[in-house]
Amino acid sequence: MSKVLNFVRASFYYSAFFVATIIHSILCVLIARWLPFEPRFRFVTSLNYFYVFWIRFCCGINVKVEGLENLPKDGAYVVIANHQSEWETIYFQILIRPHSIVLKQELLKIPFFGWALALLEPIALDRSQKRGALKQLLGQGKNRLERGVPVIIFPQGTRLPSGEVGVFNKGGAMLAASAGVPLVPMAHNAGFFWPGKRFMKKPGTITLRIGKPIATQGSGVSDIHTESVDWLKAQMQELDQLG
Numbered sequence: 001m002s003k004v005l006n007f008v009r010a011s012f013y014y015s016a017f018f019v020a021t022i023i024h025s026i027l028c029v030l031i032a033r034w035l036p037f038e039p040r041f042r043f044v045t046s047l048n049y050f051y052v053f054w055i056r057f058c059c060g061i062n063v064k065v066e067g068l069e070n071l072p073k074d075g076a077y078v079v080i081a082n083h084q085s086e087w088e089t090i091y092f093q094i095l096i097r098p099h100s101i102v103l104k105q106e107l108l109k110i111p112f113f114g115w116a117l118a119l120l121e122p123i124a125l126d127r128s129q130k131r132g133a134l135k136q137l138l139g140q141g142k143n144r145l146e147r148g149v150p151v152i153i154f155p156q157g158t159r160l161p162s163g164e165v166g167v168f169n170k171g172g173a174m175l176a177a178s179a180g181v182p183l184v185p186m187a188h189n190a191g192f193f194w195p196g197k198r199f200m201k202k203p204g205t206i207t208l209r210i211g212k213p214i215a216t217q218g219s220g221v222s223d224i225h226t227e228s229v230d231w232l233k234a235q236m237q238e239l240d241q242l243g
Contacts, residue, residue, distance in 0.1 A: 006059070010201050013058035020047060025112035032119055041098035044119050048094045060203030061193050063091060067210035070184065071096065076145040077182045077213060080172035080228055082236055083154035084162055084191025087206065092152055100144040101152045102137060123151070134171065141175040151175065159196035162189060163240050165233060173225035182213035185228045187235035189242060207242055209235050
């Protein structure tokens with residue numbers, strides 16, 4: 001019975017999600033594209049507040065944030081986070097405003113959604129070109145950071161089910177070290193309630209933990225990477241038990 005109810009609730013959620021996304025994306029292309037970056041970001045991502053409310057109303061998914069005080073108040077920084085769910089993109093866009101996210105190039109080709117996403121100036125990588133992708137990450141990433149825009153990276157590279165760790169690449173640590181900005185690790189268990197690429201949702205509370213900023217000046221990339229990933233893995237293990 002619970003599966004049937006969850007299916008009905010998810011169907012209700014997506015029925016409004018797609019309609020709202022199409023209408024808002026058209027407005028973004030017509031209006032937001034002419035705005036400077038920060039007000040453009042706020043315009044494009046304003047719909048995310050509706051998404052968060054609607055998923056709570058329809059599917060009973062809430063969010064608890066721990067360590068919010070660890071996000072730097074001034075200056076740019078690099079965020080690395082585990083990758084489990086579509087929830088991340090939606091919630092991170094209202095948590096850190098504005099920011100530039102690192103993603104795969106193909107997402108920008110999705111009708112409506114991709115058109116609006118492109119207006120947020122993401123760092124869209126061609127993952128088939130590994131050397132070129134790293135060069136692009138460092139080049140465009142430093143450009144965003146020099147403008148005072150935080151950069152968000154998912155070092156696992158692809159969404160993994162809750163409970164799976166995968167391999168964390170060093171791109172985030174390399175970017176933070178080369179730009180001399182702090183690296184902030186964030187861990188969550190969204191995949192337990194909102195599994196990646198799955199229609200069904202489970203009611204409950206997603207917990208997002210924000211770690212203390214890791215200083216990068218005077219530290220090697222390997223040390224920065226190890227410290228941040230060790231923290232992420234420990235938090236992921238704890239959060240999986242909460243789910």
